[in-house]
Amino acid sequence: MSGASGMDGAGWDERYAAVELVWGAEPNRWLAAETADLPPGHALDLAAGEGRNAIWLARRGWEVTAVDFSGVAVERGRRLAGSEAADVADRITWKVADVRDEVGPAGAYSLVCVIYLHLVADERRRALWHAANAVAPGGVLLVVGHDTTNLTEGVGGPQDPRVLFTPDDILGDLNAGADGAAADWIVERAERVRRPVHTTGGETRDAIDALVRLQRSR
Template sequence: MDNRAWDDRYADADLVWGAEPNRWVARETGPLPPGRALDLAAGEGRNALWLAGRGWRVTAVDFSSVGVERGRRLTAEAPAEVGGRVTWVCADVLAYEPERGAYELVLLSYLHLPAGERGPALRTAAGALAPGGSLLVVGHDTTNLTEGTGGPKDARVLFTPADVLADLAGAGLEAVRAERVLRPVPQPDGRTVDAVDALVLLRRPAG
């Protein structure tokens, strides 16, 4: 999917993903002491603004100009002490070159790319980690196609925790967590169905 498709999607709705942070981002990053964070494929900024509210200085990157503009507007509407901690960048993560070794947290939340593009994007993200920094990768697991709900229907852009670990082999990171997790999704008929997500948390050794 190209940026024009995402521009259209963001233009058609108020907030595509809502205002609350992703549950796994909140769970895994909540205990971390704030520092510099890089949110790649940030969308409208729900995770970036949540992190900023917890004291992080966040660089939020997305290739949709509509999504970035909405994120900037939400940032401007946030309390000054929160909005002042978020910097927006409109760029494709496949071409974006973040400052190396500069971030205590790098986040890729539901960035779905073919395997040949996912690996380079993950390695670029890993290169931006400071010593002691954490890399959190969350997305729709491959098994979500048959066992879950929602998400992309193209298996080529889905991944498993093992895929992420293989992509980052040799990047000098230590795996903290690599697992499939179930995310409850309310349905129009009042039922709740679980989506299957892949969650990988890695850390660069401090010394």
């Protein structure tokens, strides 16, 4: 989603303006699978892009705050949420903000998701601390992104190794501790997962993602 290192809000505005839907309309497969067992509550979608995940959650009863630093993406998401096909405008609050800054009240969300946010390590760590701080006790933090090994063993995704990460990197970021990030976490899942991708050459190859799902115990 929006937020890859090396491109600012204006750059992402241009990218979103160039095509109808950068990421498509379907939710991220890992988000759909990992939240299927959660009762609807309040969710925070960071680097939400055009809102495909926020809209999917809202259609399942969640109240969602969707944040991205591209105003073009946020406006498109707002329009999509209000369309006849989605009809969830009243369930999503849209915000234009930089997720490296604190964008949600502490302990306010039963689900915080950070899907394909790729930043250099210190900026990623800062964004994750804010994300963690927003999770309520008993709530879930879900982080998904292109794994470091995807660069050599997978397909697609950023080609800059500085913005890729592993599940251990995410756990290490949170263990470094800052405010709510120092909370006790139950590691429900922290592993590399494979995602089939159809290439332009007609082949199907696996992209390798890092997936971390944590529950905040306090």
